[in-house]
Every structure is written in structure tokens, then in C-alpha cells.
Amino acid sequence: xxxxxxxxxxxxxxxxxxxxxxxxxxxxxxxxxxxxxxxxxxxxxxxxxxxxxxxxxxxxxxxxxxxxxxxxxxxxxxxxxxxxxxxxxxxxxxxxxxxxxxxxxxxxxxxxxxxxxxxxxxxxxxxxxxxxxxxxxxxxx
Numbered sequence: 001x002x003x004x005x006x007x008x009x010x011x012x013x014x015x016x017x018x019x020x021x022x023x024x025x026x027x028x029x030x031x032x033x034x035x036x037x038x039x040x041x042x043x044x045x046x047x048x049x050x051x052x053x054x055x056x057x058x059x060x061x062x063x064x065x066x067x068x069x070x071x072x073x074x075x076x077x078x079x080x081x082x083x084x085x086x087x088x089x090x091x092x093x094x095x096x097x098x099x100x101x102x103x104x105x106x107x108x109x110x111x112x113x114x115x116x117x118x119x120x121x122x123x124x125x126x127x128x129x130x131x132x133x134x135x136x137x138x139x140x141x
Contacts, residue, residue: 023036023037023038023041024036024037025037025038025041026038026040026041029041047068050064051064051065051068
């Protein structure tokens with residue numbers, strides 16, 4: 001299947017200068033072989049063609065719709081995760097930079113917060129236990 005995508009179901013998009021550093025469509029990813037588009041952009045174009053083609057069974061077309069929507073949700077989730085990881089890395093780098101300027105002491109390892117906040121007081125002891133008498137032992141006089 002990937003060979004069909006690489007070959008481009010709608011004709012090849014050859015680059016004029018041989019190899020390129022970025023896809024001509026998304027300008028982000030490296031194209032495959034002599035193609036000027038990356039595999040993702042080629043796949044999106046192939047999907048558009050397949051969805052526009054006539055379908056003889058509406059149930060299969062509905063399943064294809066669901067499959068495409070699931071793929072889009074998965075790609076969006078990956079992009080959101082990528083953005084979160086990048087943001088966390090930037091925050092962590094900024095925090096380390098600020099803390100190293102503020103203190104000459106080496107930064108503490110992640111997860112060690114003993115030096116930052118005071119220890120919590122010990123919890124109070126529970127009240128003494130009372131024995132609960134059963135109904136039989138209460139009436140036995």
C-alpha cells in the first residue's frame with residue numbers, strides 16, 4: 001500500500017533539483033525518494049481521491065468515514081501531545097535557568113521536595129477504642 005502512496009496515485013510530483021529538504025505541500029517533513037511531497041501529504045491526497053470515488057455499498061462508505069475521522073483525531077492528539085511536551089521542555093529549561101542564576105547550589109533532582117517545603121506534622125493519635133457490646137451480652141443480667 002505504501003508503494004502505491006509513494007508512487008502517487010495522482011501522478012508523481014518530481015522535484016526539479018533532485019533531492020529536497022522539505023515537502024512542497026506541508027513544508028515540514030522530508031519527501032520520499034524523487035517525490036516532492038512527504039508520505040503524509042501523499043496519503044491525504046490519496047484519501048481525498050478514494051473518498052470522492054463512487055462507492056457501491058453505503059455501509060462501507062460510512063465505515064470509511066469513521067476510519068478517516070478516527071485517523072484525524074489520532075493525528076490531532078499526537079500534535080497536541082507534541083505541543084505539550086515541547087512546552088514542558090521549555091518550562092523546565094526556563095526554570096533551571098532561573099534557579100541556577102538565583103542560587104549557586106546545584107538544582108535538586110526531580111521529585112525531591114524535602115528541601116523546598118517543611119515536613120508535615122505527625123497526625124494525631126486516634127481516640128481509644130471502645131468495645132461494642134453485642135445485643136446478647138447487654139441483656140444477660
